[in-house]
Amino acid sequence: MMILPPFDIAVSNRSGSIGLMDLDRLIDVDDDKLSEHMRRKIAAARKSLQRLRAGWCPGPDILELAPRLHDWRFIQVEPRGTILVGTVIGHPRLGDRPYVQTSYLIGLDATHLKWARTLSRFYVLGEPMGYPVG
Numbered sequence: 001m002m003i004l005p006p007f008d009i010a011v012s013n014r015s016g017s018i019g020l021m022d023l024d025r026l027i028d029v030d031d032d033k034l035s036e037h038m039r040r041k042i043a044a045a046r047k048s049l050q051r052l053r054a055g056w057c058p059g060p061d062i063l064e065l066a067p068r069l070h071d072w073r074f075i076q077v078e079p080r081g082t083i084l085v086g087t088v089i090g091h092p093r094l095g096d097r098p099y100v101q102t103s104y105l106i107g108l109d110a111t112h113l114k115w116a117r118t119l120s121r122f123y124v125l126g127e128p129m130g131y132p133v134g
Contacts, residue, residue, distance in 0.1 A: 005076065010110070016110065016112055020052055021081060021105065026119075027119075045119050048122075062122055067124070072087075073085060073130075083118075084118070085102070087099065
């Protein structure tokens with residue numbers, strides 16, 4: 001049995017439950033101190049969180065472009081949040097790597113563990129670390 005990280009918000013829809021984090025709790029830096037790149041990344045994350053909170057789930061069009069994370073697990077990052085670590089395939093910046101750390105986890109398909117939304121992007125989740133297929 002996998003233990004999920006603590007989420008600030010739980011949303012139920014017809015396909016299951018989604019766990020969401022409060023982005024303001026995770027990122028408490030003044031906008032003035034952030035780079036333009038980071039401000040755009042946070043704005044895109046906020047938009048995804050709003051859609052997820054309204055019951056939307058990423059479809060095949062989003063997920064087929066997302067990198068795949070295999071042999072993954074949650075890592076609690078003090079004091080604010082959780083990241084994922086694992087093997088990534090098809091990352092747009094990193095390519096294929098045997099070990100990566102994601103940015104903060106902000107959304108998760110908590111029922112099926114098929115996708116995760118981090119501050120930076122969606123990931124398709126393969127098998128978690130230590131859980132055999134089948």
